[in-house]
Amino acid sequence: MTSFVLDLDNFQGPFDLLLKLLDQEKLEITDISLAKITDDFLDYIAQMDLDIYEMNSFLYVAAKLSLDKSRAVVNIKPSEDDTDIDLALTLKQYQVIKNRAKILYTLSRTPMRARDIKLDLFPAKIKINAPKLFSLYMDTKKANQQKPKTHRIMSKKGYVHLTKDKFNWHVAKLKSFSIDEIMSKPNNKSDAIIFFLTILEMIKSEGIFEKDGIFVAASR
Amino acid sequence: MSDIGKLVAILFCSSEPISLNALSKNLASDKTKLNETIEQANIKLDIIGLIIIINDKKAQLVTKPEYSNMVEEFYDSAPQSLSQPALETLGVIAYKQPISKEEIDEIRGISSEQSLKNLLNRDLVEKVTKSEQTKYATTLEFLKLMGISSVKELEGYGNENK
Numbered sequence: 001m002t003s004f005v006l007d008l009d010n011f012q013g014p015f016d017l018l019l020k021l022l023d024q025e026k027l028e029i030t031d032i033s034l035a036k037i038t039d040d041f042l043d044y045i046a047q048m049d050l051d052i053y054e055m056n057s058f059l060y061v062a063a064k065l066s067l068d069k070s071r072a073v074v075n076i077k078p079s080e081d082d083t084d085i086d087l088a089l090t091l092k093q094y095q096v097i098k099n100r101a102k103i104l105y106t107l108s109r110t111p112m113r114a115r116d117i118k119l120d121l122f123p124a125k126i127k128i129n130a131p132k133l134f135s136l137y138m139d140t141k142k143a144n145q146q147k148p149k150t151h152r153i154m155s156k157k158g159y160v161h162l163t164k165d166k167f168n169w170h171v172a173k174l175k176s177f178s179i180d181e182i183m184s185k186p187n188n189k190s191d192a193i194i195f196f197l198t199i200l201e202m203i204k205s206e207g208i209f210e211k212d213g214i215f216v217a218a219s220r
Numbered sequence: 221m222s223d224i225g226k227l228v229a230i231l232f233c234s235s236e237p238i239s240l241n242a243l244s245k246n247l248a249s250d251k252t253k254l255n256e257t258i259e260q261a262n263i264k265l266d267i268i269g270l271i272i273i274i275n276d277k278k279a280q281l282v283t284k285p286e287y288s289n290m291v292e293e294f295y296d297s298a299p300q301s302l303s304q305p306a307l308e309t310l311g312v313i314a315y316k317q318p319i320s321k322e323e324i325d326e327i328r329g330i331s332s333e334q335s336l337k338n339l340l341n342r343d344l345v346e347k348v349t350k351s352e353q354t355k356y357a358t359t360l361e362f363l364k365l366m367g368i369s370s371v372k373e374l375e376g377y378g379n380e381n382k
Contacts, residue, residue, distance in 0.1 A: 013330030014329050053331050057330045057331070094327065094329065097311050100312075104366060107374075110288040111288055111365045112273065112282035112283055112284065112288070112367050113287075115234070115235040
């Protein structure tokens with residue numbers, strides 16, 4: 001049974017660091033506030049151990065902060081074709097994301113749970129038709145011929161007598177036979193086993209053979 | 221046998237979500253009828269602390285969130301942690317899905333590659349293709365983790381323009 005607990009200890013990314021610095025100084029998210037914490041931000045990232053990808057993200061924000069601060073000092077408004085992000089707006093959006101992360105954290109404390117048991121409900125269906133059964137028998141026979149024969153399973157006579165009445169009914173279904181169909185009813189299991197053994201015995205005694213996908217009786 | 225009975229029986233026996241297509245096929249009903257059956261089943265399941273959650277592809281029978289702590293204590297199950305970056309990434313996806321990695325990175329100001337890998341590994345998000353672009357959306361596993369039956373139940377969901 002698995003659930004998740006969220007770790008909210010560390011900040012992540014330049015936006016997170018900016019929010020932390022603003023919070024530390026008790027400042028709102030405005031262009032003026034961002035100008036005030038620019039130096040702190042630069043000092044902070046200079047001490048950080050960043051990988052190349054993180055460095056790229058932090059440097060972009062650092063450059064943007066520095067540019068905005070310089071513009072504020074000399075009182076220059078961004079031009080209309082300025083495609084840079086609005087840092088204050090972006091930061092407000094990120095703050096929303098952080099709040100949502102907290103919502104998810106709270107929700108995740110009471111997860112729903114499903115059954116934890118994996119049931120093999122959908123086993124692969126084994127379709128056995130006449131050619132396949134015949135082929136299996138022939139392969140087995142070939143393999144057995146190379147070994148000394150030590151015993152017989154049961155006499156042919158026993159099987160044939162036992163299933164005489166049901167044999168014709170089963171043969172009619174042999175063209176597209178599904179073992180699942182018979183096995184799905186517990187009472188049929190013994191019949192199915194006897195039936196298969198009978199078929200094998202009859203193939204072995206050459207009482208039936210496979211032709212065009214079905215078993216046919218040998219004419220004697 | 222009622223459709224509700226059949227539906228609950230199928231879902232009860234599986235520990236995995238079942239596709240809505242398979243349910244429709246087995247219950248011989250279209251998607252609208254299936255949704256109605258799920259709604260009716262949830263009314264009956266409510267008194268025994270269970271609920272069927274669905275997204276646009278799958279459905280699963282789960283315990284209601286109010287039983288979470290009790291079940292956790294009973295089975296003494298150790299919770300797995302989800303990191304802050306993964307949580308933020310999940311938040312972006314949940315509220316703005318489907319959304320591309322580039323859009324997520326832009327909102328977070330940093331690469332979300334590792335977080336996305338973790339979330340994909342935990343089946344909390346999945347890739348969906350929209351207009352030949354890979355985007356990300358939340359899964360049924362996400363709903364289970366959050367204890368909600370739809371993303372619309374998330375606080376503030378739909379309050380903004382995407």
